[in-house]
Amino acid sequence: MDKKSFLKAGHAPTLFASFLYFDLSFMVWVILGPLGVQISQDLGLSFAQRGLMVATPVLAGAVLRIVMGILVDHLKPKRAGTIGQIIVLAALAYAWHHGVHSFPETLILGVFLGFAGASFAVALPLASRWYPPEHQGTALGIAGAGNSGTVLAALFAPGLAAAFGWSNVLGLALIPLGIVLVVYLLLAKDAPECPAPKSLAQYFKVLRDKDAWWFMFFYSVTFGGFVGLASSLTIYFNAQYGLDAKTAGFYTAACVFAGSLVRPIGGAVADRIGGIRSLTAMYLVAAISLAIVSIGLPTAWAALGVFVVAMLSLGMGNGAVFQLVPQRFRSEIGVMTGLVGMAGGVGGFYLASSLGYSKQFTGSYQAGLLIFAALAIVALIGLTSVKMRWRTTWGAASMTTARI
Numbered sequence: 048m049d050k051k052s053f054l055k056a057g058h059a060p061t062l063f064a065s066f067l068y069f070d071l072s073f074m075v076w077v078i079l080g081p082l083g084v085q086i087s088q089d090l091g092l093s094f095a096q097r098g099l100m101v102a103t104p105v106l107a108g109a110v111l112r113i114v115m116g117i118l119v120d121h122l123k124p125k126r127a128g129t130i131g132q133i134i135v136l137a138a139l140a141y142a143w144h145h146g147v148h149s150f151p152e153t154l155i156l157g158v159f160l161g162f163a164g165a166s167f168a169v170a171l172p173l174a175s176r177w178y179p180p181e182h183q184g185t186a187l188g189i190a191g192a193g194n195s196g197t198v199l200a201a202l203f204a205p206g207l208a209a210a211f212g213w214s215n216v217l218g219l220a221l222i223p224l225g226i227v228l229v230v231y232l233l234l235a236k237d238a239p240e241c242p243a244p245k246s247l248a249q250y251f252k253v254l255r256d257k258d259a260w261w262f263m264f265f266y267s268v269t270f271g272g273f274v275g276l277a278s279s280l281t282i283y284f285n286a287q288y289g290l291d292a293k294t295a296g297f298y299t300a301a302c303v304f305a306g307s308l309v310r311p312i313g314g315a316v317a318d319r320i321g322g323i324r325s326l327t328a329m330y331l332v333a334a335i336s337l338a339i340v341s342i343g344l345p346t347a348w349a350a351l352g353v354f355v356v357a358m359l360s361l362g363m364g365n366g367a368v369f370q371l372v373p374q375r376f377r378s379e380i381g382v383m384t385g386l387v388g389m390a391g392g393v394g395g396f397y398l399a400s401s402l403g404y405s406k407q408f409t410g411s412y413q414a415g416l417l418i419f420a421a422l423a424i425v426a427l428i429g430l431t432s433v434k435m436r437w438r439t440t441w442g443a444a445s446m447t448t449a450r451i
Contacts, residue, residue: 098403271394
């Protein structure tokens, strides 16, 4: 990649604001996972309830990404993002002030935290619209590296909860979120060329295109795997290896850091060698890693090593998918970001909840992990079936300067 060309092509302050907004939103989106051990102890939750608790924000975020995608097209990304951030701040302030006292209340909080997860449908179009096709993978990789916010949650939330109580962690989160909202308002700028708003019928029209469904499925595996594990690993390491909440949080942070760090690398690699080739390798590595860890490795360190490999592959896969999406759906990037992001959230909900149910009813996490590994293989087969058509139609050299 030509760095000078990239820096001249877009709007760096907006790219930074997109990343920062995405980063802190993701921190809050998955915060119930790192706090899950303490919340479960205080509220007496079963393994199935723990799984649903951490999965609910993921599912809510998935659904709300459609809503935010529509708002992006009608109100433009900056204004839509501002609305989402204010809703999250209000929900956290209410939960902190009044407390969360039961399992149903954790689910209600999780629904409102879904607005933080829906930031995906804002941050990516906000950045994408500033950059030409040959820089989409890198630009969206940088903006999408906001996945790293899940590292902050895993790294700090359990320790802060031990020191101040998990309910007060919800209040402490208001401080960085408020600062980021101010920075976002000052730096973010909508691109001068924004697609005209579409009617509701036009939004659903894109679903008639089979490529839209392929992208949704591919992302449900890469991002679904990433966020599902990010939400669940603190509880996993605590239940599987008896680690205390703080140590389990550190292990989770290492895994999530690996996956979020390589998202921009995955986008850049896809720009260089093509998203299809990148995804092929990523699905294979992810499937093998999840299958290995499903057997129940003897030590937490061994499991950590394999989970890191899995998260590296899933994180790079996230970047690769969004190197391809803008090439195929340039004029529908707002709604496609919402749809594809929704599918990713659904995948994360499935993984997080299935791990809880697997542990509850079989006494092991193996079934949940193996089924998701199988989904990665199915995605690999699907990618193989469409790659020739993609490379000879919208990905042909005569149609785009980007590598497909």
